[in-house]
Amino acid sequence: MRRTMLYLPGNNPNMLTRGYLFGSDGLVLDLEDAVAMAEKDTARILVQHFLKQGEFGSCEVTVRINGVDTEYWKDDLAAVVPFPALQGIRAPKVDDAATVKIIDEELSIIEDKNGIPVGRTKIFCLLETAKGIWNAFDIASASPRVAAIIPGGEDLTADLKTSRSKEGTELDWARRMLVFAARAAGVDPIDTVFPRVTDDAGLRKETEFIKQLGFEGKSVIHPNQIPIIHDVFNPTEQEIEKALKIVAAAKEAAERGQGAVSVDGRMVDIPVVKRAEYTLLKAGLLEVK
Amino acid sequence: MAKNALGREIPEFIEGYGKTKLFQGAFALKPEGYRAGGKIRCVNSTCTDKRVSDIKAAIAASGLKSGMTVSFHHHLRNGDFVVNMVIDACAEMGIKDLTLFPTALFGVHKKLIEHIKSGVITRIMGSVNGPIGQLVSEGGMDVPVVLRSHGGRPRAVASGDVHIDVAFIAAPTADQYGNICGTQGKSACGSLGYAFTDAQFADCVVAITDNLQPYPAAPISMSQLSVDIVVEVPSIGDPAGIVSGTTKVTRDPLRLLIARYASELIEASPYFKEGISFQTGAGGIPLAVTAFMKEAMIKKGIKASFGLGGITGYFVELLKEGLVERLMDVQSFDLEAVRSIGENPKHIEISADWYANPWNSGAAVNMLDVVILGATEVDVNFNANVNTEADGALLHGTGGHQDTAAGAKLTIIAQPLLRGRIPCVTDNVYSVTTPGEVVDAIVTEYGITVNPKRKDLLDACSAVKGLPLVAMEELVSRAHKMSGPTDPVETEDRIIGVVEWRDGTVIDVVKQLKAK
Numbered sequence: 026m027r028r029t030m031l032y033l034p035g036n037n038p039n040m041l042t043r044g045y046l047f048g049s050d051g052l053v054l055d056l057e058d059a060v061a062m063a064e065k066d067t068a069r070i071l072v073q074h075f076l077k078q079g080e081f082g083s084c085e086v087t088v089r090i091n092g093v094d095t096e097y098w099k100d101d102l103a104a105v106v107p108f109p110a111l112q113g114i115r116a117p118k119v120d121d122a123a124t125v126k127i128i129d130e131e132l133s134i135i136e137d138k139n140g141i142p143v144g145r146t147k148i149f150c151l152l153e154t155a156k157g158i159w160n161a162f163d164i165a166s167a168s169p170r171v172a173a174i175i176p177g178g179e180d181l182t183a184d185l186k187t188s189r190s191k192e193g194t195e196l197d198w199a200r201r202m203l204v205f206a207a208r209a210a211g212v213d214p215i216d217t218v219f220p221r222v223t224d225d226a227g228l229r230k231e232t233e234f235i236k237q238l239g240f241e242g243k244s245v246i247h248p249n250q251i252p253i254i255h256d257v258f259n260p261t262e263q264e265i266e267k268a269l270k271i272v273a274a275a276k277e278a279a280e281r282g283q284g285a286v287s288v289d290g291r292m293v294d295i296p297v298v299k300r301a302e303y304t305l306l307k308a309g310l311l312e313v314k
Numbered sequence: 315m316a317k318n319a320l321g322r323e324i325p326e327f328i329e330g331y332g333k334t335k336l337f338q339g340a341f342a343l344k345p346e347g348y349r350a351g352g353k354i355r356c357v358n359s360t361c362t363d364k365r366v367s368d369i370k371a372a373i374a375a376s377g378l379k380s381g382m383t384v385s386f387h388h389h390l391r392n393g394d395f396v397v398n399m400v401i402d403a404c405a406e407m408g409i410k411d412l413t414l415f416p417t418a419l420f421g422v423h424k425k426l427i428e429h430i431k432s433g434v435i436t437r438i439m440g441s442v443n444g445p446i447g448q449l450v451s452e453g454g455m456d457v458p459v460v461l462r463s464h465g466g467r468p469r470a471v472a473s474g475d476v477h478i479d480v481a482f483i484a485a486p487t488a489d490q491y492g493n494i495c496g497t498q499g500k501s502a503c504g505s506l507g508y509a510f511t512d513a514q515f516a517d518c519v520v521a522i523t524d525n526l527q528p529y530p531a532a533p534i535s536m537s538q539l540s541v542d543i544v545v546e547v548p549s550i551g552d553p554a555g556i557v558s559g560t561t562k563v564t565r566d567p568l569r570l571l572i573a574r575y576a577s578e579l580i581e582a583s584p585y586f587k588e589g590i591s592f593q594t595g596a597g598g599i600p601l602a603v604t605a606f607m608k609e610a611m612i613k614k615g616i617k618a619s620f621g622l623g624g625i626t627g628y629f630v631e632l633l634k635e636g637l638v639e640r641l642m643d644v645q646s647f648d649l650e651a652v653r654s655i656g657e658n659p660k661h662i663e664i665s666a667d668w669y670a671n672p673w674n675s676g677a678a679v680n681m682l683d684v685v686i687l688g689a690t691e692v693d694v695n696f697n698a699n700v701n702t703e704a705d706g707a708l709l710h711g712t713g714g715h716q717d718t719a720a721g722a723k724l725t726i727i728a729q730p731l732l733r734g735r736i737p738c739v740t741d742n743v744y745s746v747t748t749p750g751e752v753v754d755a756i757v758t759e760y761g762i763t764v765n766p767k768r769k770d771l772l773d774a775c776s777a778v779k780g781l782p783l784v785a786m787e788e789l790v791s792r793a794h795k796m797s798g799p800t801d802p803v804e805t806e807d808r809i810i811g812v813v814e815w816r817d818g819t820v821i822d823v824v825k826q827l828k829a830k
Contacts, residue, residue: 042796046759047571223565248567252574 026050026307027085027173027213028242028258029251030149034059035068035088041075044084047248048255051085053115056101057092065097069104076108087149089115093127102131106146107139113147113172118180120156122167129168144170149215153177154184158199161206173213175244176203178220189220193231204239213241222247232257260304268301269310275301320697320746324820330437330457331812337819340720340752345673345817350474353517355542363490364544369403369522372545373480376518380410382479383439385516387509388418389484389496389645393555396484396522398425399547405434413437415478417467417508417666418711419446422555430455439476440467441711442811450810451707453826459708459811461701461747464644465670465677465717466816468511473673475818481516483509483541484550488523489531492541496646496663497533497656499525501551504646504655505625506535510665513540524550533656535663561626561648563605564598568730568759573602575782576686576728576757581610582778583724583771585683588616592684593623593718596647599728600686604628611637622678623669623685623714625661630654633661642678644669644714670717672816679714679721687715687727691743694786696750696765698727699743701813704736706803706827708811712747716816719752724771728757736800737793739786744803746822747813760784760792804828 030051033044036059044052054075060068072088088105091097093116105111116128128148136143148170152158158176165174176199182188187195200216207214216235219228232243232254243254260268271288275298278286285294305311315323318337327333335343366372378384384404386397397416402425404412414435419426424445429435431454439460442450450459462470470476485494486501496506501524513519513536520543530538564570576599580586592607594600605628611618620640621629627650632638641661646652655661670677679685689698690710698719703709719725729738739756754771756763761782764772775781804827811824 043568043759047567249565249570 026242027215028307029245029254030085030087030215030242031245031248031251032059032089032218035072036060036064038071041071041079044248045080045082047251048082049084049245049248049251050242051087052081053244054086054088056097057089057117065091069097069101073104073108076105076110079110081110085112086110087113087115087147089117089151092116092118093124094118099131102128102135106132106135107141111146113149115149115151115175117151118153118157119150119164120154121160122163125150125164125167125171129170132170146170147172149173149175151175151177152203153180155181157181158202161203162209165206165210165212171210171212173215173241174203174207175215176200176217178217191227193234200235200238200240208239214239216240216243218244218246219250220246222249225249225253228253229257258307260308264304265308265310268304268308271298271301272305318820320749320821322746322822324823325809328458328809328812328823331460331809334812335819337749337815337821340749340815343817343819345473349472350477350515352515364492364542365490366543366545369399369545369547370407372520372522372543373400373403373407373409375543376480376520378404378409378480378518380412383413383415383477385415385478385481385512386417387483387506387512388416388420389503389506389508390501390551390556391503392420392422393501393552394420394422394484395549395551396482397423399522400482401426401429401434405429405432410434411436413439415476416440417464418713419443421445441713442708443710447708451824451827452829453806453808453810455810458809458823461708461712461811461813463670463712463716463814463816464508464666464714465672465679466712466814466818468665468667468671469673469816470814470818471511471515472667472671473818478512478516480518480520481509481512482520482522483513483536485521485523486550487525487527487531488521488541488544489527489529490544491529492519492521492538492544493529493531493534493536494521494523494541495531495533495535497535497652498527499523501525501549501553501556502652502656503551503556504652505643505663507644507664507669508666510536511667518542520545522547522550524548557646557652558648561596561601561628563602563628566598569598570602571759572728572730572757573599574606575762576603576726577606577610578778578781579726579755579757579762579775580607580684580724582775582781583684584774585724586610586614586616589619590616590683591618591620591622591681592686593621593682593714593722594686595624596626597688599688601626601628603686603728604632608632608637620681622682623718625651625655627651630661633658642669670714670721670816672717672720677717677721679717682718682722684724684726685718685722687719687725688729689715689727689738689747691738691740692727692753692756693740693743693750694790696753696756696786697743697746698748698750698753699745700747701811702745702824704744704800704803706744706805706824708824712813716748716752719748720816725752725754726757727753727755731758731760731789731793732796735797737797739789739793741790745813745824749815749821756786756789758784758789760789763789
């Protein structure tokens with residue numbers, strides 16, 4: 026599950042130590058925007074240290090590296106990829122499939138050098154420009170390493186030559202495009218952060234909206250946002266009850282050799298069963314297959 | 315030297331304190347005999363006005379002399395002018411060797427240091443915070459301070475352990491015959507809970523007010539029956555220091571996480587049902603626990619019977635919304651609480667005696683289901699220290715810690731595992747305030763640590779999916795790992811503080827810090 030991926034500033038030992046306690050599905054140890062130029066090396070060393078011996082609970086651990094247009098990205102990868110705790114890297118400003126391929130190749134070199142199965146490190150791509158959004162499907166299918174694509178917030182808005190509004194009108198099309206591209210390529214669409222950290226009602230509204238669009242989850246900039254996002258993404262008791270009925274009926278039908286089956290007077294076919302299984306998965310009532 | 319029930323070494327006699335009674339267990343000591351009586355007064359119709367011209371005249375009329383005991387309440391908190399005003403006047407009048415018996419002292423009282431150094435004050439029975447605490451810890455007083463809980467203090471007075479010669483009561487409103495209340499006037503502080511016992515037992519009671527009303531003032535909190543002298547002054551306190559603005563729930567994610575776990579523990583406990591009662595105080599974590607409990611109460615469709623102790627605007631909101639039926643207020647923390655106690659009959663003023671005294675016919679804490687507390691340290695035996703910092707300096711009063719822990723069915727200490735680099739969970743606390751036998755659980759950001767003696771609670775928590783339970787050993791080892799080794803506190807042999815359990819037995823002593 027990737028309902029919530031919490032950014033932790035790579036130069037903040039307090040947050041790196043306790044970040045996992047807030048119960049997000051994933052962590053993004055940040056070496057990029059959260060870290061000032063003067064602290065890039067410090068943050069890299071600190072993050073490396075934490076990957077070596079820190080605790081992460083059951084969180085999926087990723088590191089946001091600096092962009093391929095900077096001098097830091099190769100050092101970032103070399104510092105973090107060798108550690109088993111790392112499951113993926115979040116790459117900023119991915120504009121096209123070529124960028125993914127460059128990172129993919131570098132990852133393969135490091136993995137090979139360190140005796141790690143090549144392909145283990147996943148890539149989470151941040152699409153922060155109009156070009157990136159336009160190329161979303163190509164990016165998502167550029168490498169089997171790509172696990173998710175994520176729209177940018179502030180950078181994308183700037184590239185669109187507009188500003189960030191409360192309603193998020195400017196990001197509307199990008200979000201829809203991104204969900205289509207991700208689903209078509211078989212990767213997860215994960216939404217950008219909600220920047221107003223004290224606006225709980227606004228966060229809930231935006232999360233409800235992006236969930237309805239088809240997003241898998243959201244990037245998180247403050248731990249207090251996690252329970253709200255989980256609350257929106259978690260299936261309700263009624264949804265769980267209905268899903269349990271559907272899955273049970275489908276199982277019974279399969280055992281009897283029947284295809285479609287009726288639950289509460291409505292025909293249930295394969296897509297409906299799949300959706301019900303997905304609901305149970307999110308509720309923690311079904312093992313990941 | 316003998317060991318008390320917690321294995322702490324306590325001398326049989328402490329210079330300046332007297333013969334000690336050893337702590338035997340939270341509920342072991344059964345009192346015998348009769349309560350101390352008050353001085354008989356006789357005021358007839360020739361006296362229709364108890365006013366005197368100023369503080370010095372009041373001191374003179376009270377009969378206060380060197381060597382006597384004076385008491386004060388702390389409802390004006392850090393805005394209080396009265397303690398400094400009275401002691402300054404005593405100093406000017408040449409009165410010395412006073413025993414100060416406040417319900418608590420605050421930063422604003424650091425001016426007393428000069429009076430301690432000059433011998434006006436030679437003994438303090440009450441909490442010594444901040445600079446006075448540091449002074450005492452470094453050996454700045456010849457006689458040890460005596461630390462008592464909010465319930466232990468009225469017990470000591472009523473049982474005759476402490477005799478108050480003159481009680482000076484800051485009164486936000488009074489009339490000329492000594493009817494006083496805390497809810498009206500420019501220095502309104504709400505409840506006057508801590509002052510009741512002093513008014514009842516002192517040989518002489520002086521009300522000091524900056525809001526004199528025609529007789530009879532109304533409403534009346536403490537009546538003319540026990541007030542001997544009234545004095546009007548321009549101001550008894552600074553409103554900005556008396557009450558805070560609206561108390562807000564913290565946004566600190568770590569504190570919210572801890573509060574969420576504490577709330578989940580309460581929800582898992584057998585006490586989370588219709589009629590639950592709780593005390594959560596005004597600190598960041600406890601207030602957030604109240605907010606989470608509110609959500610949970612609405613979800614489960616239950617109401618609380620009462621909220622107890624120090625009352626905040628957040629509690630008032632719960633009362634207004636009908637989620638709590640009554641508030642029992644010994645101390646009103648903010649403007650909303652002050653307003654509410656003055657207007658709402660369901661918001662009841664209670665005395666410290668009523669709140670927490672173990673030696674009466676039943677204190678309010680006995681009716682408490684849940685209390686959320688803090689501590690500077692807790693040890694593997696769940697003993698809690700709230701009086702000293704890890705560096706051994708006296709820093710905090712006991713407050714209602716002992717009393718609520720002893721009374722409540724579920725006592726939770728909720729706090730981060732580390733404060734800066736100082737671990738809050740340790741092998742052995744430096745000084746014990748509250749024994750582990752009355753502490754049921756510790757909640758930190760790493761989860762819920764249940765006292766193994768509460769197997770019922772452990773079972774209730776285990777039955778709830780996803781509740782993070784952490785064993786005490788794991789918590790201590792984690793704290794050690796994160797903080798690294800810390801140097802032991804170096805002390806002299808001299809005792810500078812005596813920590814009493816609420817029944818007057820000595821639970822621990824605090825020694826003078828070695829000069830650095």
